[in-house]
Amino acid sequence: MKIAILQFPGSNCDKDTLHVLLNIAGLRPKLIWHNEFDDDSFDAAILPGGFSFGDHLRAGAIAAHSNAMQTIRKMADQEKPILGICNGFQILIEAGLLPGALLRNASLRFVCKWTDLQVESTDTAFTCRFSKNTKVRMPIAHNEGRFFVENNSLHALKENEQIVLRYTDENPTGTLDNIAAITNSEANVVGMMPHPERASSTLLGGSDGLKVFESMMEWTR
Amino acid sequence: MNLFPVEVIISNKPQARDPEGETIARDLIHKEGFHAIRNVRTSKLLALIIEAENEENASNIALKMCNDLRLYNPVAHSISVRVGQRN
16 A cells, blocks of 8 residues: 655654554554645655744644645545644645635643543544544644534534544543544544554553554545 | 724834735736736724724824834834724
8 A cells, every 4th residue: 555645844753654554553654745735646645744834824724725635625526544643634625625624722722631532423534443532642733733624514424424433531632523633524634633653552652543544544445 | 082993004114024914916817817017005994983082093092003113013013093984
């Protein structure tokens, strides 16, 4: 399984993701600079966490116009798994591949901590290996993770089971309806604020995130 | 007394570079073909509601507050104050 991990100016979780996919999940990931990503023959793509282009205007807003996103759009249309983690989630939203907005945390603070989550939808490319309502732990580390949509859109997200993860123990950012991750209507594009790549080894405090990548493998089979 | 909407715009001085505006121009606006946009500068806007006798008074209150509280850094920033129609 060929997986592209995109690199934008400012990405800083790219190599963590590479390590997990290569050394723990046993896959064939490749790091690709955003300007050189024009090959849609990959089986899946991951937009990693960190920053991009200084996150000027809004987090992810500039990267959403990078050349790489044309290839990402093609892959999304082919219903291949696309995962945006943290800044990658912000980029997918700004590119219009996922609905809603990610606003500054209600506390106006960068929040960096382990969080308790519940898997709400298991019929997605990145959660199909979980059981519904499973409790998982993954860390977050971001400043703009307060998901927002208007009421009618929230209703649609619930109806279509597009809410993928919710915070359970507390709401760390003031995010709407405790939402931590969502998917598109085809369930192949997923954006999540928690970092599964930082929760893929018990040595680093937990391995619940590994199933996110194992789900991607199963979905592609 | 009346209530006036007052907008305070805090901008980088022309001689201070604005990397945010440059990035928005280069990697977004020009990249997507809007070449007629020749320059972009970002700034911060504070939308205030001020109780005052008249427009001039409202403007003076905003200016005094910005200066006394150093809401902008006069070394690098300039401000402009716009008073709207009273409510």
